[in-house]
Amino acid sequence: MGTSSRISYLVLVSFLSLSLAGKSIQYSGISFTSQDIDIKDAFPNSIKLVESLGDTLINHLNDNSTLNANLRTEVSDSFSTTPYSIIVAIDHESIDTQYEDHRKICVNRFRLGMQVIVFSTRDQQVLSISPLTLRSQYQDPSINGICELDKKIELLRFAELSYGIQIPIKNYKNYISLKNTEMIKLIRNKSIESNLFSKKDKIFGMVINKILSTKPENIQNSQFFVGIDDIKLGKLALEQMLGNKEFKKNSLFADSSGDFKKESYKVWAGQQFSKWFSDTFEFPLIPYVKGRALGKDITLKFENRNEAINLRLPSLDYGFVVNIKGFKKVKLDESNLREAFAWAAFSSIEFHNVGIEKLSEISLKHVYTREINKSDSVEDWDNFNYSQNKIMKDYVTNLETLDRKWLKKASNFSSKEFKKHSNIIKKNIRL
Secondary structure (H helix, E strand, C coil): CCHHHHHHHHHHHHHHHHHHHHCCEEEEEEEEEECCCCHHHHCCCHHHHHHHHHHHHHHHHHHCHHHCCCEECCCCCCCCCCCEEEEEEEEEEEEEEEEECCCCEEEEEEEEEEEEEEEECCCCEEEEEEEEEEEEEEEEECECCECCCCHHHHHHHHHHHHHCCCCCHHHCHHHHCCCHHHHHHHHHHHHHHHCCCCCCCCHHHHHHHHHHCCCHHHCCCCCCCEEEEEEEECHHHHHHHCCCCCCCCCHHHECCCCCECHHHHHHHHHHHHHHHHHHHHCCCCECCCHHHHCCCEEEEECCCCCCEEEEECCCCCEEEEEEEEEEEEEEEEECCCEEEEEEEEEEEEEEEECCCEEEEEEEEEEEEEEEEECCCCCCHHHHHHHHHHHHHHHHHHHHHCCCHHHHHHHCCCCHHHHHHHHHHHHHHHCC
């Protein structure tokens, strides 16, 4: 081969290498979202699980590399070698406890939230966020009317939730007698043996599926962004969730002192709306993020590195605003042993050319009905939250294909008005 041929060959190889690199996505590890809060305080259990989860995830991605040839995993914490990076951020862990006096039991709800974030390596701007959450409920005995869980059991249950495995309470003693690392390893191995962690209805399975399905050609690396511009709580809704009206406070979104956290609820609602929209249209929305109040930055901190990265949320071109107006509970029927109730949520959803004008708005409601035994207690906010979530899910589903029966129950809009509303959205965001 002559000198000029060799030079041409090297140029061609270099060009092809750059082209291939331009089409790759760097998997960059597991981190924690932070709002200037020590991650050890915000994530006391997840921080003990993150090393195990990180090893499990990278091993699974490597074993299934053929499912996404564009994904690079060899340098798990580098942001400098590819145009795109993808990161898993643990953004929430909480335990909500309710004491049921008539049964003398404690109802403990464990909630874990993660985000799969794709961002531009060059300027660290977020390109898409896929929020994922899962919750599990347990009934535990109280001690003289006091609900207090052993810290080892808390860790065991978050490990269960993370790895998609259920351990009978009668077998807990076989786990909590071990050191933390040994207990986590045992739960991890049981999950891997049965392949439970990667199931699509488990939170880690959702993470895996999202990473393996993320392709460069689907990433909106442009100056056009659509997302959740705001979640607003009306005066009545806020007073109801604070416990200042006819219902006790919405403790499912409470802080460690038991006070309702408005921002936590707004993040949840925004994430649910974003999930339904992204799943329905395969169009990633930028969800409502608490970081918007902090210079539109998301701080991600790695437990195994003394550094943090600040990802910038893009300015939205078009956005949805969800106005949560209030809630109502009505008794429908009653017998000697049973009662029937309806839990209704009322909202409106606006579509904006952000910072310019509101383009369209629709008012919606959802009514959830259920029969219960008179001897059973019921958590009203479980049912109200379900109704609010259904408003958002059904709205998105009907943007795609209108069900006139749903529209008649949910809104005062005519079919013609709803189609006009839907067309405004689809035309502007290029669906």
